[in-house]
Amino acid sequence: MAYSALYRTFRPLTFREMVGQENITKTIKNQIISGRIGHAYLLSGGRGTGKTTTAKILARAMNCLNLKDGEPCNECEICKGILSGSLTDVVEMDAASNNSVEDIRAIRDEVNFLPTLAKYRVYIIDEVHMLSTGAFNALLKTLEEPPEHVKFILATTEPQKLPATILSRCQRFDFKRISVEDIIKRLKIVCEESKIEITEEALRLVANLSEGAMRDALSILERCMQDGDNQISIEKIRELVGIPEITYIHKLLRYIVQSNIEGVIESTQEVLKEGKDIHNFLWEMIKYTKDILIYKTTGKLEIYNKKELEGICELAEKIEKEQLIKIIYELSELDNSIKWEEQKQVMFEVGLIKTCVNREENSEDLVKRVEKLEDKMKNTSFIVQTKTEEKQENRQNT
Numbered sequence: 225m226a227y228s229a230l231y232r233t234f235r236p237l238t239f240r241e242m243v244g245q246e247n248i249t250k251t252i253k254n255q256i257i258s259g260r261i262g263h264a265y266l267l268s269g270g271r272g273t274g275k276t277t278t279a280k281i282l283a284r285a286m287n288c289l290n291l292k293d294g295e296p297c298n299e300c301e302i303c304k305g306i307l308s309g310s311l312t313d314v315v316e317m318d319a320a321s322n323n324s325v326e327d328i329r330a331i332r333d334e335v336n337f338l339p340t341l342a343k344y345r346v347y348i349i350d351e352v353h354m355l356s357t358g359a360f361n362a363l364l365k366t367l368e369e370p371p372e373h374v375k376f377i378l379a380t381t382e383p384q385k386l387p388a389t390i391l392s393r394c395q396r397f398d399f400k401r402i403s404v405e406d407i408i409k410r411l412k413i414v415c416e417e418s419k420i421e422i423t424e425e426a427l428r429l430v431a432n433l434s435e436g437a438m439r440d441a442l443s444i445l446e447r448c449m450q451d452g453d454n455q456i457s458i459e460k461i462r463e464l465v466g467i468p469e470i471t472y473i474h475k476l477l478r479y480i481v482q483s484n485i486e487g488v489i490e491s492t493q494e495v496l497k498e499g500k501d502i503h504n505f506l507w508e509m510i511k512y513t514k515d516i517l518i519y520k521t522t523g524k525l526e527i528y529n530k531k532e533l534e535g536i537c538e539l540a541e542k543i544e545k546e547q548l549i550k551i552i553y554e555l556s557e558l559d560n561s562i563k564w565e566e567q568k569q570v571m572f573e574v575g576l577i578k579t580c581v582n583r584e585e586n587s588e589d590l591v592k593r594v595e596k597l598e599d600k601m602k603n604t605s606f607i608v609q610t611k612t613e614e615k616q617e618n619r620q621n622t
């Protein structure tokens with residue numbers, strides 16, 4: 225099965241079928257019913273929120289011969305022609321690959337011709353922020369005085385990159401991320417129609433992992449089915465998307481919070497012994513710490529099971545939000561600083577010990593213990609030595 229099969233199969237064909245963007249679809253439908261169609265639309269928002277889907281439905285609704293309550297019929301000659309891509313009056317263009325002045329000039333020359341069959345010539349330009357400056361200027365000329373029979377639908381994930389002159393000539397609609405509940409609703413329909421057996425818990429996990437993007441939700445489902453088995457459980461999803469064994473991460477973070485240096489050393493070595501990728505591991509630790517922060521702030525988290533949640537709850541009670549934020553920064557700095565180090569493993573270990581010490585900033589005792597440890601490591605690597613020297617220099621300077 226192709227990667228995007230589910231997404232294509234279940235792309236909504238009417239505004240009614242779309243989820244999570246009711247305000248936008250209602251406004252557009254009303255414009256179509258009353259015949260007040262704008263000459264240029266800008267659809268902006270994150271990936272997978274329905275911009276392209278809306279653009280396609282809108283292009284058909286503008287031209288449908290048998291409009292039903294602002295919705296395209298999807299059965300008339302025009303709708304069918306647009307759906308199959310055979311009607312040349314509706315042009316879809318991806319600005320990521322067609323971003324030159326020539327591409328836009330071609331449109332400028334074309335717009336003077338009347339549409340062949342449809343009422344309007346419609347240009348859908350996806351990822352419009354990718355156009356070159358020259359192309360924007362060419363587009364602007366067309367947008368300034370478009371012929372009556374031409375409509376533009378521009379879509380972008382990054383509206384802030386568009387020139388103000390373009391923005392001011394478009395009717396703008398901002399697509400929001402789709403809520404977990406709305407994604408679940410849609411996934412249920414998709415699963416039913418595709419005969420996918422999925423538990424309620426698993427559906428919720430997929431919806432949470434997709435972070436408001438329907439396309440991502442469907443692609444997770446699809447990846448789960450690639451083994452030919454239509455049954456999807458929470459375990460299968462976790463394995464597939466690589467939610468790591470959080471036991472290690474939890475243990476290490478608990479030692480850091482408790483300022484237990486021996487514990488940190490012991491679990492860091494366990495991690496290294498397992499041959500885990502250090503950057504991945506640090507990234508997972510950052511995410512886990514962030515999740516504890518979210519739990520502390522909102523009181524809920526969806527992607528963990530009951531036992532994991534108990535662990536998170538326990539840590540959340542022991543540490544202040546400010547400290548969690550500091551840990552996130554320290555871990556991300558550590559990740560950056562060891563990127564180019566040859567002795568990654570040693571620096572990883574020292575970095576985590578420092579994060580642990582920083583939890584007890586005033587404790588001289590702890591600083592002494594770290595210095596002793598650093599001295600011990602000094603002989604094993606020149607990098608540690610340099611760092612220790614730096615530290616001594618710093619101390620002399622203060």
Ligand SMILES: [Zn+2]
Nearest residue numbers: 288297300303
């Ligand atoms: Zn139609």
